[in-house]
Amino acid sequence: MRLPYELHLAHRNLARHPGHTAAMIGGLGLAVLVMVYIPSTMSSFYNDLIDRSIEQNSAHITIWPMEKSRGQMDHALRNRYGHSTVLAFTDRTFPRHRNLTGRHALSAQASKTSGVVSVASFVKEDATISRGNVNLGAVIEGIEPKQYSRVVNIAGHFPQKRIPKLGPSDIAIGFRMAEKLGIHTGEHIHVATPKTRRLMRVKAIFRSGYYDKDMHHGFVALRTAQRMFGMGNEVSALAVRCRNLEEAGTVSSTLEGRMPNKVRNWMDDNASLLAEIATVNRVTLFINVLVAMVASVGMANVFSMFVFNRQKELAILRAVGASRASLKMILLLEAMFIWVVGTIIGCTLVLGVMAYEQEHPYTVSEETYGIGSYATHPVPEAFVVACALAAVMMVGSALWSGRRAAKLNPAEVIFGR
Amino acid sequence: MLLKVENLDKHFGGDVPLHILRDINLELAEREFLAMIGPSGAGKTTLLNIISTLDAPTGGRVLIKNVDVHRLDQHALNRFRNRRLGFVFQDDLLLPHLTALENVALPARISRRSTRQASRRAEELLEQVGLNDRMKHKPGQLSGGQRQRVNLARALVNEPALLLADEPTARLDQATSQGIVQLLGELNEQLGVTILMVTHERELTNCAGRVVEFLDGRIVSDRSTDPGRRTCTKPLDT
Numbered sequence: 212m213r214l215p216y217e218l219h220l221a222h223r224n225l226a227r228h229p230g231h232t233a234a235m236i237g238g239l240g241l242a243v244l245v246m247v248y249i250p251s252t253m254s255s256f257y258n259d260l261i262d263r264s265i266e267q268n269s270a271h272i273t274i275w276p277m278e279k280s281r282g283q284m285d286h287a288l289r290n291r292y293g294h295s296t297v298l299a300f301t302d303r304t305f306p307r308h309r310n311l312t313g314r315h316a317l318s319a320q321a322s323k324t325s326g327v328v329s330v331a332s333f334v335k336e337d338a339t340i341s342r343g344n345v346n347l348g349a350v351i352e353g354i355e356p357k358q359y360s361r362v363v364n365i366a367g368h369f370p371q372k373r374i375p376k377l378g379p380s381d382i383a384i385g386f387r388m389a390e391k392l393g394i395h396t397g398e399h400i401h402v403a404t405p406k407t408r409r410l411m412r413v414k415a416i417f418r419s420g421y422y423d424k425d426m427h428h429g430f431v432a433l434r435t436a437q438r439m440f441g442m443g444n445e446v447s448a449l450a451v452r453c454r455n456l457e458e459a460g461t462v463s464s465t466l467e468g469r470m471p472n473k474v475r476n477w478m479d480d481n482a483s484l485l486a487e488i489a490t491v492n493r494v495t496l497f498i499n500v501l502v503a504m505v506a507s508v509g510m511a512n513v514f515s516m517f518v519f520n521r522q523k524e525l526a527i528l529r530a531v532g533a534s535r536a537s538l539k540m541i542l543l544l545e546a547m548f549i550w551v552v553g554t555i556i557g558c559t560l561v562l563g564v565m566a567y568e569q570e571h572p573y574t575v576s577e578e579t580y581g582i583g584s585y586a587t588h589p590v591p592e593a594f595v596v597a598c599a600l601a602a603v604m605m606v607g608s609a610l611w612s613g614r615r616a617a618k619l620n621p622a623e624v625i626f627g628r
Numbered sequence: 629m630l631l632k633v634e635n636l637d638k639h640f641g642g643d644v645p646l647h648i649l650r651d652i653n654l655e656l657a658e659r660e661f662l663a664m665i666g667p668s669g670a671g672k673t674t675l676l677n678i679i680s681t682l683d684a685p686t687g688g689r690v691l692i693k694n695v696d697v698h699r700l701d702q703h704a705l706n707r708f709r710n711r712r713l714g715f716v717f718q719d720d721l722l723l724p725h726l727t728a729l730e731n732v733a734l735p736a737r738i739s740r741r742s743t744r745q746a747s748r749r750a751e752e753l754l755e756q757v758g759l760n761d762r763m764k765h766k767p768g769q770l771s772g773g774q775r776q777r778v779n780l781a782r783a784l785v786n787e788p789a790l791l792l793a794d795e796p797t798a799r800l801d802q803a804t805s806q807g808i809v810q811l812l813g814e815l816n817e818q819l820g821v822t823i824l825m826v827t828h829e830r831e832l833t834n835c836a837g838r839v840v841e842f843l844d845g846r847i848v849s850d851r852s853t854d855p856g857r858r859t860c861t862k863p864l865d866t
């Protein structure tokens with residue numbers, strides 16, 4: 212065997228100070244645990260949040276009716292009411308055309324745009340739902356289930372993970388609304404729109420995990436909605452799904468360039484959430500760097516104590532011909548050992564914590580976040596970053612304490628000068 | 629000449645400047661066993677440290693096999709300490725967490741000999757110094773005399789050109805000291821190891837072929853002993 216003697220000595224040194232070694236391994240393991248856990252838990256939480264609110268509740272991109280520009284609106288008002296009345300109206304009076312016209316052409320155009328996976332039209336209007344003397348304001352959404360589920364992933368909210376077939380007088384409502392109305396599947400409710408009032412059968416009760424949706428939302432068939440709101444063959448808007456979330460920005464600006472309509476993507480709709488995530492990511496990174504720095508200082512201190520306590524031995528090695536590089540190598544090998552064992556322990560612990568969370572997820576306020584519970588998932592990047600930071604810490608400590616030890620004059624240490 | 633010390637001077641700075649070595653000239657041939665004797669504080673250790681490259685001279689130079697040892701670069705110096713020199717210090721300098729065998733094998737490992745080779749050589753030497761049954765013991769489990777013998781074996785493992793021994797018998801009793809010195813005499817006679825030994829007890833110079841007397845940083849006498857008059861007896865088992 213030609214194992215370098217540096218390895219042998221490193222092993223002996225660690226084995227001789229089990230307490231010291233265990234303390235360093237434990238400290239490093241703990242630092243790794245924290246450095247993996249904090250970013251993982253934050254990003255898991257926000258991924259869940261984004262998944263719920265974007266993938267499952269709204270489309271990547273929505274094409275709304277054209278917005279009237281200020282000039283056009285003035286013009287329209289003047290035509291209708293004469294010059295004298297213009298000042299009495301604000302531009303909020305006619306924010307946009309009520310409905311989307313030419314939806315088939317728009318839909319075809321959107322489908323052809325690269326990055327677009329599917330397009331669905333929908334109706335979205337306000338109505339009142341009542342049963343007995345309980346009245347609830349609700350948003351009625353008219354969809355073609357098959358087509359719509361290709362755009363927004365809502366099927367999972369329904370029993371059997373399928374959007375039910377919606378007949379002309381069927382409605383699907385959220386479970387909170389059902390509780391509030393004291394109603395079960397198969398029973399009937401009244402739905403009143405400005406145009407009509409009709410009795411509808413509750414075909415299914417869904418659970419979106421999104422408070423507002425579960426309380427104030429009802430799905431009906433597209434044709435039913437068009438009839439209820441007197442829209443003829445028009446719809447409210449088009450929902451567009453992109454290949455992935457990240458592409459939504461570029462696709463929406465392409466669409467905006469090609470059509471006169473108002474095009475909004477999920478990032479516009481969730482700007483405050485995204486800003487919050489960006490802030491949290493910054494804070495998380497800052498905390499991680501802080502943890503790494505504190506741990507580095509601690510580790511470097513412990514390590515230089517470790518080295519200082521055997522200055523004499525290192526001096527003897529120098530006296531019998533070991534090079535400075537060899538001394539550094541011994542310390543480096545010790546550091547590497549601590550790194551390997553410490554990161555394995557830290558990563559194992561953090562995986563254990565995450566596994567525990569999968570079994571016992573945190574509950575959070577649904578009203579606030581739209582998700583009722585969440586658990587930390589392992590985020591590979593967090594592991595890579597934490598292991599790399601730990602390696603830098605250990606190698607840094609070893610070289611820092613080794614640099615001083617290697618420079619010592621062996622005679623001075625040996626003869627105690 | 630194996631060792632040539634030329635016009636060596638050593639000052640120590642500090643609050644009270646000291647002139648410890650004054651113009652030392654000394655030559656040592658191969659296979660010689662030189663004992664250096666002098667009172668405490670004479671500068672013996674200082675001289676030995678300079679010869680062993682652990683300290684630098686203020687003036688003059690040290691040639692070992694015609695190499696000026698204080699002009700070697702770091703790499704060559706490491707090699708030189710490892711391959712050419714064997715030390716036995718006034719205090720025993722063993723690594724406490726290595727066994728006797730591992731301590732002895734260490735310089736051989738540093739010179740990148742295989743573990744097997746190094747161990748075999750270390751075993752031979754430990755046998756030679758009479759420690760066959762203590763190879764797996766750590767320094768803490770050995771007596772002072774046994775530790776010094778381990779030191780001696782370690783100093784010899786790379787077959788050095790020159791063995792420097794600075795009071796190898798310090799802190800040992802009379803009989804044990806005698807045993808160590810006799811061992812040195814044996815190594816010198818049988819293996820032809822060149823030895824420069826420092827002591828301050830005249831009785832311990834009985835195995836040396838040459839005795840140099842040191843006083844106040846100067847060599848005051850230098851004489852060879854007649855091989856017939858040496859009173860070096862068989863080593864005692866300590």
Ligand SMILES: Nc1ncnc2c1ncn2[C@@H]1O[C@H](COP(=O)(O)OP(=O)(O)OP(=O)(O)O)[C@@H](O)[C@H]1O
Pocket residue numbers: 628640641642646648666667668669670671672673674675828
């Ligand atoms: N680093 C130093 N700085 C200042 N003075 C020193 C230093 N090292 C040694 N000395 C002085 O040099 C003198 C010689 O010391 P040295 O150790 O060589 O003596 P020695 O002959 O080996 O004595 P002993 O027999 O007691 O070991 C002493 O007076 C000591 O105080």
Ligand SMILES: [Mg+2]
Pocket residue numbers: 672673674718794795
């Ligand atoms: Mg001395």
